[in-house]
Amino acid sequence: MISNSDLLYLLMSRKPWHSLPQPFYNDSEVFDADLRNIWQRDWIFAAPSAELPKTGSYITLEIGTASVILVRGADRVIRAFHNSCRHRGSRICSAHKGTAPKLVCPYHQWTYDLDGKLLWAREMGDDFDPSAHGLGLVHCREVSGMVFICLAEHAPDTRTLEAHAARYLGPHDLANLKIAHQSSIIEQANWKLVLENNRECYHCSGSHPSLCVTFPDDPNLVGADDSTTSNMGRAHVDRCEAAGLPSKYVIDPLERWRFVRIPFLGKGVSYTLDGKAAVAKRVGHVPFDDAGSCLFFHYPNSWNHFLSDHVLTFRVLPVGPQQTQVTTTWLVHKDAEEGRDYDLKRLTEVWINTNDEDRRIVEENQRGINSPAYLPGPYSRAQEGGVNQFVDWYCRTLHTALMGPHQIAAE
Structure with missing residues (x-):
C-alpha cells in the first residue's frame, strides 16, 4: 500500500493551476487512498x-x-x-x-x-x-x-448546507416530484476526470451541440467564480431574487458545495432542442418559466440542475482506478403524465446526448493520461477556474486527511 509520505510527496509535486501527476488518475493504490480518505469520510x-x-x-x-x-x-x-x-x-x-x-x-x-x-x-x-x-x-x-x-464513524456537520439547500432548492419541491427517467453509464476513466470535465465548459461548444442550444458556455457563469461577474448572470440573479427566488452565488467555506442560479440562452427555458419547456407542469413554486437553472455542486460526487419544469440529479460513484459510474435522474411534477404533459424523448435527449459525449471525452482523456508521455498541463485561467477549484479542493482534502486525524471544521 502506498505510504502517506509518498502520497504527500505526489501532492506537493503538483504545480499550481496544473493538472495532477499521473498516479492520481490511474494508480490502484492512489485510488484506494481516495476511497479511504475522501469517499469513506465525507457526505x-x-x-x-x-x-x-x-x-x-x-x-x-x-x-x-x-x-x-x-x-x-x-x-x-x-x-x-x-x-x-x-x-x-x-x-x-x-x-x-x-x-x-x-x-x-x-x-x-x-x-x-x-x-x-x-x-x-x-x-x-x-x-x-x-x-x-x-x-x-x-x-x-x-x-x-x-x-x-x-460512511465515517463521525459525520461532518451539515447544518449550514441544509439551511442553504432549503432556500435554493426548496422552491423546486424535490421531495414531491417523481422520477420520469433514470440512466446509469460506466465511464472508463478515473472519477476525478469525470468531475474535472464537468467543472468546465471550455469543451462545450466543440463537443455538446444539443446542450449549447440553451446552456451558456460563458466561464463567468459556469466556472468557479461568482456568476454575477457576467452582465447576463447579474441581471438574471437580480430578477430572480426580486421575485423571492434565492439565486446569488454561495459557496461552503471548505468549498465542498456551492449554489448559484444561471440563465438559459436567449428565450430558452429548459434543456430542449427548441429551448421550450420539456414539461407542461411547473415544479414546486418557481415563479416563472424562465428561471434558468439552479446549479448545486457537492463534492466529491454530484452536480445538479434545478429548472422550472424539471430537475436533473447526477451521481458519480468510483468503481475502479479507471472506472466510474454516472447516474442521471430526471424528475418531474408528481402529477405530470407522460404523453400528455411531457414526451420522454424530448425531456431526456439533450442530457442523454451530452452524457454520451462526455463519456467519450473523459475516456479519451484517460487513454492519453495513461501514456508514458503524459505530463501535467496548465489550466486556462479564463476557462478552467472550476477545474482548478475542484483539484485544489481535492488536494487540500487529501492532504488534511493524510496529515492526521480527519477533522472537518463545523460549517
Missing part, C-alpha cells in the same frame, strides 16, 4: 428521495468495496445500512433497487426490519441476543429531497 449524494417513494422501497450503492442499502421505513424515514448480514457477512440485497416488506439475507434467511433490527434468526440458541445483531448503521440525511450518506 456522498446517494439518491433523490423520490427514488424511495413508499415503505419498503430500497436501493443499493457500491462505493469501492463498501455496499450500502438505503430503505424507506414504515415511519417514512429513509435509513442507510451496510449491505452485510450480521451472521456471516453475505450481501443482503443484490438488486440495484426494489421493494420489500423486510430485509432478508438470502444465505440463511436472517430477517431484518426496515429500521435495521434483527427480527428472526433460526436456531441460534437461548443465549443469542437479537438486539446485538442489527444491521450496521450508515449516517443518512435527507437534504431538501436529496439523500446523502456518510
Whole structure:
C-alpha cells in the first residue's frame, strides 16, 4: 500500500493551476487512498428521495468495496445500512433497487426490519441476543429531497448546507416530484476526470451541440467564480431574487458545495432542442418559466440542475482506478403524465446526448493520461477556474486527511 509520505510527496509535486501527476488518475493504490480518505469520510449524494417513494422501497450503492442499502421505513424515514448480514457477512440485497416488506439475507434467511433490527434468526440458541445483531448503521440525511450518506464513524456537520439547500432548492419541491427517467453509464476513466470535465465548459461548444442550444458556455457563469461577474448572470440573479427566488452565488467555506442560479440562452427555458419547456407542469413554486437553472455542486460526487419544469440529479460513484459510474435522474411534477404533459424523448435527449459525449471525452482523456508521455498541463485561467477549484479542493482534502486525524471544521 502506498505510504502517506509518498502520497504527500505526489501532492506537493503538483504545480499550481496544473493538472495532477499521473498516479492520481490511474494508480490502484492512489485510488484506494481516495476511497479511504475522501469517499469513506465525507457526505456522498446517494439518491433523490423520490427514488424511495413508499415503505419498503430500497436501493443499493457500491462505493469501492463498501455496499450500502438505503430503505424507506414504515415511519417514512429513509435509513442507510451496510449491505452485510450480521451472521456471516453475505450481501443482503443484490438488486440495484426494489421493494420489500423486510430485509432478508438470502444465505440463511436472517430477517431484518426496515429500521435495521434483527427480527428472526433460526436456531441460534437461548443465549443469542437479537438486539446485538442489527444491521450496521450508515449516517443518512435527507437534504431538501436529496439523500446523502456518510460512511465515517463521525459525520461532518451539515447544518449550514441544509439551511442553504432549503432556500435554493426548496422552491423546486424535490421531495414531491417523481422520477420520469433514470440512466446509469460506466465511464472508463478515473472519477476525478469525470468531475474535472464537468467543472468546465471550455469543451462545450466543440463537443455538446444539443446542450449549447440553451446552456451558456460563458466561464463567468459556469466556472468557479461568482456568476454575477457576467452582465447576463447579474441581471438574471437580480430578477430572480426580486421575485423571492434565492439565486446569488454561495459557496461552503471548505468549498465542498456551492449554489448559484444561471440563465438559459436567449428565450430558452429548459434543456430542449427548441429551448421550450420539456414539461407542461411547473415544479414546486418557481415563479416563472424562465428561471434558468439552479446549479448545486457537492463534492466529491454530484452536480445538479434545478429548472422550472424539471430537475436533473447526477451521481458519480468510483468503481475502479479507471472506472466510474454516472447516474442521471430526471424528475418531474408528481402529477405530470407522460404523453400528455411531457414526451420522454424530448425531456431526456439533450442530457442523454451530452452524457454520451462526455463519456467519450473523459475516456479519451484517460487513454492519453495513461501514456508514458503524459505530463501535467496548465489550466486556462479564463476557462478552467472550476477545474482548478475542484483539484485544489481535492488536494487540500487529501492532504488534511493524510496529515492526521480527519477533522472537518463545523460549517
